[in-house]
Structure formats: structure tokens, C-alpha cells
Amino acid sequence: MITPSRLGGAERYAGWFCRWQKDSGHKSIIAMKRNPAVEAFYRGLDLDVRIVGISGKVNIFASGRLRALIRQEQVDIVHTHLSSATVWGCLAAIGENLPCVAHVHSLNKRAPYSFASKVIAVSEAAKAHLVRQGHKEAGIEVVWPANADPPGDAEPAADLVSLGPLVITCAAHLRESKGVLVLLRAAKKVIEEIPSTIIAFAGEGPERWKAEKMAKQFGIEHNVRFLGFRTDIHAVFAASRVAVLPSLAPEGFGLVLAEANALGIPAVASNVGGVSEIIEDGKNGILVPAGDVDALASAILQLLKDEELWLRFSKMAKEKSREFSFEKSALDCMNVFQNLTKSK
Missing domain, CATH: 3.40.50.2000 (Glycogen Phosphorylase B;)
Structure with missing residues (x-):
């Protein structure tokens, strides 16, 4: 029921x-x-x-x-x-x-x-x-x-591949508790350092209009994509460099993080609720304090700039995903x- x-x-x-x-x-x-x-x-x-x-x-x-x-x-x-x-x-x-x-x-x-x-x-x-x-x-x-559907060798989503190699994906219901606007504030800092970065939101929700407005106010609307609800989540993550879950409220678990890890995609996430049972800080991703824009931006930049770190996290992400x-x-x-x- x-x-x-x-x-x-x-x-x-x-x-x-x-x-x-x-x-x-x-x-x-x-x-x-x-x-x-x-x-x-x-x-x-x-x-x-x-x-x-x-x-x-x-x-x-x-x-x-x-x-x-x-x-x-x-x-x-x-x-x-x-x-x-x-x-x-x-x-x-x-x-x-x-x-x-x-x-x-x-x-x-x-x-x-x-x-x-x-x-x-x-x-x-x-x-x-x-x-x-x-x-x-x-x-x-x-x-x-x-997830009952193992990702296997998921083909990256074509609409994201066309955006380049630096896609940061947040798969979530777009509501305040998911930290959508916090991510956009962090994204502004990331894009200032790496202008080719793309922030992709996979999901719908009541915060979408606020997020669209904020992206325009920050002048980063061309770097932000609202994908709507996606059923091809494996393909979305396969085309991503980093998965982000910037929740402000405690998560019961955070299944999307495990789904991203299964494809070897490291994650940056708020250290809330059950998230730390999936993401081990400094191993398969980076945990940051909820609502901390600077920490979120810094963690994303680390994974975009440091190829050796990304590869190490990617390997650990796949290993960790076997627990789920x-x-x-x-x-x-x-x-x-x-x-x-x-x-x-």
C-alpha cells in the first residue's frame, strides 16, 4: 500500500x-x-x-x-x-x-x-x-x-554529452529542502573558475521557477539545464562528471547517490541523515555541511580540477556500490x- x-x-x-x-x-x-x-x-x-x-x-x-x-x-x-x-x-x-x-x-x-x-x-x-x-x-x-535495474554499461544521455565533459548533475525533486538554490549559488562560484561547467537538474518541483530566475540573475542561465523528470537516470549519470545532492534537510537514504556511484560517478553531498551510509567522505565522494555554499563549490571544483582524485574516487564509488x-x-x-x- x-x-x-x-x-x-x-x-x-x-x-x-x-x-x-x-x-x-x-x-x-x-x-x-x-x-x-x-x-x-x-x-x-x-x-x-x-x-x-x-x-x-x-x-x-x-x-x-x-x-x-x-x-x-x-x-x-x-x-x-x-x-x-x-x-x-x-x-x-x-x-x-x-x-x-x-x-x-x-x-x-x-x-x-x-x-x-x-x-x-x-x-x-x-x-x-x-x-x-x-x-x-x-x-x-x-x-x-x-535500484533493481543494474546500470551495466549505460550509454550516456545524448542531450548531456552534447554539452561537454563537465556536467554536474543534481537528480532530485526541486523543492527547498533539496538545496536547489544553494547549489546554484555554489555553481556561480564554480563557473567563475571553470566557465565550461554545466549544472543539470534532473527533476521537477516547486523550486524550479525560483532556480530559473536565480540562474538569470547570476548570468549563468546558459550553464544551467533543467532536464525535467528523467526515467533514464543511468544514462544521465553516465554523461556526468559529478553527482550532487545538496540537501538542507536530513535524507532517509539518498538512492540517487548509490545510482551514480554504480557508474563510477563520485558525489558531493550534504552530510545529513543516511547520506554518510552511502558516501564515505574522501573515498567515493565528498561530504559538506548542509547549506555551506563555499564548501559545496570547493568540493565540486576539487573533483573537476584533480583528475587523479576523480579517478581514485570513481574506482571507490564502484566498489562501494556493490554493497547496495x-x-x-x-x-x-x-x-x-x-x-x-x-x-x-
Whole structure:
């Protein structure tokens, strides 16, 4: 069960995991509120998608609708993603005497997850955040997410290749907490030193218009590209020199950093939340304080100017990315399910 507002990391992982379950011989149904982009992604994976009115945390019909679906399909276990789905999924599961596993993809408030039989957190940071709020540590398993589509030898995106070899890519939802404007301020400093640098934003969001306006104010609009939402993220990173995630708020994990590392692309990222579980400072990337424009610009310039450093980080990035196996991630989730159904 999932209540998506956009096609982000949580939504992608939920779809990949359901596809893996289907390929492994399990019956998996996605119950979700209506969202055309996410629904299309799931149907593209050939998943059984049911649109159910479960949006919002004040919805007197949501639990009943889910209970009806559970009975109709003879469900054995409920797996929820995102907070509203967790509220209604847990209530429905309790009503039907079923276990409910709640997947925590960010540093959330504890309340929606209080009634879950088990919580799966995407990072040690996400787990620690819940424990600090009073959630029992034994009730949380950490399972790192991963991309189900290995990058292989991804062909670089042609539209980025044409821009030259110094493309800095930020793949994120363009909202304030992702540090979009911080990156542009840093980009101004980088471009002053290396005028051929291109800053590419892969994603959409409410900060885009502010970012476009700022780029013009700084006189760097010809060095900035807004790519929109991209489904070819491997190709985008394959054409990039550096991946950047300048988040201002704690990240639950930061899947795009692992995706970039899998292609040998070093990253510069804010040292927030679970990011340090992917990026080891000085090994496969550089961590900087959130919101520090000078530190961000300096780190990017290091990786643009120092070829030996870039090559060393690139090698370590590929090695680190092997820790993020989708097969292991899926099996670890299934182990949680099986332990709950055995004890039922």
C-alpha cells in the first residue's frame, strides 16, 4: 500500500520490490491512491494495481476499503510505504488480524508507524530517528534500498554529452529542502573558475521557477539545464562528471547517490541523515555541511580540477556500490515478512 504524491525513490523501490516478488512466485497487489505517473510506472512493470481512496490522514472510509480488498484477495501480509498508507494499512491489518510491515523511507515522525508489526527503515539514520522518539529498537530492521535495474554499461544521455565533459548533475525533486538554490549559488562560484561547467537538474518541483530566475540573475542561465523528470537516470549519470545532492534537510537514504556511484560517478553531498551510509567522505565522494555554499563549490571544483582524485574516487564509488544489491535488499525484506507470518 502506498500513497504517492510523485514518482520518487520510495515509489520506485516499492514497484521494483513488487515486481521481484511476482518474479519469485508470490502474488503481490499494489493498493494506491490515484497518481497517473506512479500508476503508469507500476503498470509498466506489469503489476496488479488497484486504485483505492486512501489519501489523507482524516479519511473515515480508507481502512474499510482496504479491509474489503484484503478479504477479497485473501491477503497474508500488509506492506505499507509512506505515512498515510501506513496509518490506514496498519488499521486495516489489525482489523483483519494480519501482520503489517511499515517501510520508512525518510526521517519520519513516529506516530504513523506505532501500530506496525515491524518497521523496515532504509538507513541506520532513519532507524535512530524513530528510536529517539521512543520506538523500540527491536521493532525496526534496517534494509538498504537499491535500484533493481543494474546500470551495466549505460550509454550516456545524448542531450548531456552534447554539452561537454563537465556536467554536474543534481537528480532530485526541486523543492527547498533539496538545496536547489544553494547549489546554484555554489555553481556561480564554480563557473567563475571553470566557465565550461554545466549544472543539470534532473527533476521537477516547486523550486524550479525560483532556480530559473536565480540562474538569470547570476548570468549563468546558459550553464544551467533543467532536464525535467528523467526515467533514464543511468544514462544521465553516465554523461556526468559529478553527482550532487545538496540537501538542507536530513535524507532517509539518498538512492540517487548509490545510482551514480554504480557508474563510477563520485558525489558531493550534504552530510545529513543516511547520506554518510552511502558516501564515505574522501573515498567515493565528498561530504559538506548542509547549506555551506563555499564548501559545496570547493568540493565540486576539487573533483573537476584533480583528475587523479576523480579517478581514485570513481574506482571507490564502484566498489562501494556493490554493497547496495537489489537482490539482497529484496531478500532481507522477505525475511522480515516470513518471520512475521511464521510467528502468526
